[in-house]
Amino acid sequence: NRAMLFLTSEDRTWLEGKMGVGPLTREEGLRIWEELHDDRRSLREMVLGYSASVEESPLNRVVREMRIPISEDQPCPLVKPLFTRRPLRWEGGTTDGYLEKLNLSKFVVLPILSYVEPLGVIVVDNIVSGEEIDEDGIETLMLFASQVAVAIEKSVLYQGLDEQIERLRQANEEMRAMQEQLLHTERLAAIGQMASSLADQIRNPVSLIGGYARLILKRMESTDERRQLVQTIIDQTDKLEELLRENLDFLQPMGLKLEEHDLLDLISTAVSLMRRECEERGIKIHLSAPEEPIRMKLDQYQMVYALMQLMRNAIQAMPEGGDLWISCSATEDGCAAKIEISDTGKGMSEEVLKRAFDPFFTTDKLRSGLGLTVVKRIIEEHGGTVQLKSRPGKGTTAIILLPLPPKKDDRNLT
Structure with a gap:
């Protein structure tokens, strides 16, 4: 029944x-x-x-x-x-x-x-x-059970084949995606080599034009009406040089030359290099740092470049002047050094903030959109992280975390 x-x-x-x-x-x-x-x-x-x-x-x-x-x-x-x-x-x-x-x-x-x-x-x-x-009924049912066994084995076999086919299909799709990615990477590499060569060839004439323009400006009388035209040439060549430098920094492979430095010294160097531009734009610099040095292995030139790039972004966000706050300290757990660069500028919307580190993304048509991308790559090459916090009208803060080497006592304990 x-x-x-x-x-x-x-x-x-x-x-x-x-x-x-x-x-x-x-x-x-x-x-x-x-x-x-x-x-x-x-x-x-x-x-x-x-x-x-x-x-x-x-x-x-x-x-x-x-x-x-x-x-x-x-x-x-x-x-x-x-x-x-x-x-x-x-x-x-x-x-x-x-x-x-x-x-x-x-x-x-x-x-x-x-x-x-x-x-x-x-x-x-x-x-x-x-x-x-009875026994006859059991024999009949055993024949049925043997048919069930065959059906189950076939079902398991078909299921295994289906799973194998699905795995092969996924592997084929992954392989195809990898091939497409490889072709895309090769195309980008070719474009990168061409762009790097082109930028390198353009940079020398641009530098020459800017240099001669500065020389002409020095020799001109202060009352000469053409001084403004020459100054415009200088300003535009400076922007071109910056664009070319950002492109070359992005395209060229990054190799770190790590040496032990005091992080505070590198921050002071970056501040000194940007101080004149801040003064010209009416921006006041506020630097806060501990008295004791924060020593770690860094690439001196690339780290200074990254800090200057973040400061330059902050300066450009304050065309009417403002305050630039720079602080450095160790995190509470002592595992990382924390650098904060804050401005009182116009801030960024959520959409702009999400794409700020994307290559070639910029809200300024005169810039390449590679500055923050290079900064992110430099910080990550040092094993650190960088993030931005911003609200429209409330300014922007860049936060860098760089891992500190373990203390001697910690190493001995380990």
Whole structure:
């Protein structure tokens, strides 16, 4: 009158309920038989209609919730055929929690066997009619169980093939993406070499023009009306030189020359180099630093360049003048040096802030958009991080964290 399917887990340690067909109790079975007696549908229609309701049947729900540990000393009779590899006819005579859940008293357990190992069991009984399942019935059911074993093995094989095909498909897509990325990288490398060569060739004439313009300006009378024109040439060549320098810094491979320096000395150097520009724009510099040196291995020139670039960005954000705050200290845990460069400028929107470090992104048409990209690369090459905090109208703060070397006591302890 009913059947239940249990399969072993992948690690062969559990017998897991998969499906139950039929009534959970004898009363439910009698009610179903009465309904079938009055049903005028064909057998095929009845079977199809019942199959659609199997998922929601009480027996199926109970079976699917069951997990029985697999071991040779397991008292539950549903497990024994996995070890004997023979069908088991159970006539009752013991109390078992698993059997009580399924209302099993007299039943047959049929092992589902593959060539290598048992795959599970089928449990059958006649809970409604109460008829015993004889030897002929068991032989017939074992033939059915062997067909089930073949079907399960094929299903596992097909599933394995599907998984393998999916892995191959993903690997193929990844390989194709890598090939496209490689081609893209090669194109960028070629463009980079061409741009680097072009920028290098342009820089010398631009520097020459700027140098001659400065020489002409020095020799001109202070009352000469053409001084403004020459000054314009100088300003524009300065901007061109800055653009070319940023492009070359971005395109050329970065190699750090690490030597031990006092970070505070490098900050002071950067401030000294930017002080004149700050004074010309009406910007007051506020420097806060500890008295004790902060020594670490740094590339002196690249770190000064990165600090100057951040200061230059702050200066350009304050065209009407303002305050430039620069501070340096060790973090509370002593693991890093923290540098903050803040301005009282116009600030940035969230959209601009998110893209600030992207290559070639700029809100100033006269700039390359590579300055912050190079800064980020320099800081990260030193093992540090850099981030920006900003709000429109509230200024911007650049925060640099550089890892400090462990103290001697810490190294000895390690």
